[in-house]
Amino acid sequence: MIKKIDHIGIAVQNLEVAIEAYKALGFEVEEIEEVKEQMVRVAMLPAGESRIELLEATSDESAIAKFIEKRGEGIHHIAINVESIEDAIEKAKKAGMKLIDEKPRRGAGGKLVAFVHPKSTHGVLLEFVEG
Numbered sequence: 001m002i003k004k005i006d007h008i009g010i011a012v013q014n015l016e017v018a019i020e021a022y023k024a025l026g027f028e029v030e031e032i033e034e035v036k037e038q039m040v041r042v043a044m045l046p047a048g049e050s051r052i053e054l055l056e057a058t059s060d061e062s063a064i065a066k067f068i069e070k071r072g073e074g075i076h077h078i079a080i081n082v083e084s085i086e087d088a089i090e091k092a093k094k095a096g097m098k099l100i101d102e103k104p105r106r107g108a109g110g111k112l113v114a115f116v117h118p119k120s121t122h123g124v125l126l127e128f129v130e131g
């Protein structure tokens with residue numbers, strides 16, 4: 001059911017500046033996309049079968065803006081690729097985990113995602129990504 005680490009999400013102040021830094025390290029940008037519902041702009045940088053996801057807030061109301069305000073730039077979440085998002089949510093619920101999304105929603109790339117609260121995962125915001 002758990003397939004791989006899909007991506008690691010990193011909250012950044014300025015997407016273009018961050019992209020330049022990662023390019024200097026040898027990364028390439030796969031795509032840049034705006035996810036309106038989450039008030040973020042996202043750049044995906046492939047790293048083998050995983051990716052780095054750079055996230056820039058497009059509004060002060062965005063979770064990414066709040067994260068940076070509180071903790072500064074840095075690792076925001078780890079995304080796990082699962083076969084079935086419904087199964088993953090069900091399993092987490094059964095285990096008494098605190099979910100941010102009780103139902104899957106559309107994330108970057110139009111994929112179905114759901115977040116598990118860091119309180120239930122020993123301090124790490126966990127994202128399930130289907131497919």
Ligand code: CO
Pocket residue numbers: 007009053077079127
């Ligand atoms: Co993500």
